[in-house]
Amino acid sequence: MKNLQYYMDLKxxxxxxxxxxxxxxxxxxxxxxxxxxxxxIEEAIKMGTDAKQCWIESALHDNDFIPEPRxxxxxxxxxxxxxPKSLYKQLANNANAEGVSMxxxxxxxxxxxxxx
Numbered sequence: 014m015k016n017l018q019y020y021m022d023l024k025x026x027x028x029x030x031x032x033x034x035x036x037x038x039x040x041x042x043x044x045x046x047x048x049x050x051x052x053x054i055e056e057a058i059k060m061g062t063d064a065k066q067c068w069i070e071s072a073l074h075d076n077d078f079i080p081e082p083r084x085x086x087x088x089x090x091x092x093x094x095x096x097p098k099s100l101y102k103q104l105a106n107n108a109n110a111e112g113v114s115m116x117x118x119x120x121x122x123x124x125x126x127x128x129x
Contacts, residue, residue, distance in 0.1 A: 015079075020069045025082045027061055029054065043082050044068050 030038045037054050039061035041047040049064035051057030072079045096104070108118035 017066070017069055017073060020073075020079055020081075021066060023082055025065060029057060039064070041065055041068070043080050 025041050025043055028038075028040045028042065030040075032038055032050070036050050036052050037057035038050045039048060039057045041061070041064075044065065047064055047068040049057070049060040051060045069079060071077075104119060105115050108115040111118060113121075
């Protein structure tokens with residue numbers, strides 16, 4: 014049987030967002046409802062580890078299903094997106110000016126935003 018230490022050793026991804034009041038919110042997408050916050054990034058990460066442990070302990074106690082972290086291969090690699098015609102035109106013109114496909118141009122824009 015898998016125990017607390019097994020799940021704590023897994024690399025669960027989390028998101029870190031700064032709230033309007035300056036605090037930081039940690040969310041574990043693979044553990045539904047597992048989230049916490051802290052006044053600094055360091056505090057939020059520490060609180061996140063505590064929240065993850067409490068979430069897993071509770072699930073073990075209640076014999077609930079505990080999902081393991083999803084791998085990149087488990088995520089789909091495409092999605093459809095409807096755009097206003099004016100935005101589509103602007104993106105298509107920009108892609109054409111760069112000499113790339115609109116798909117490549119949009120992927121570039123998304124990747125630039127995702128890493129900032």
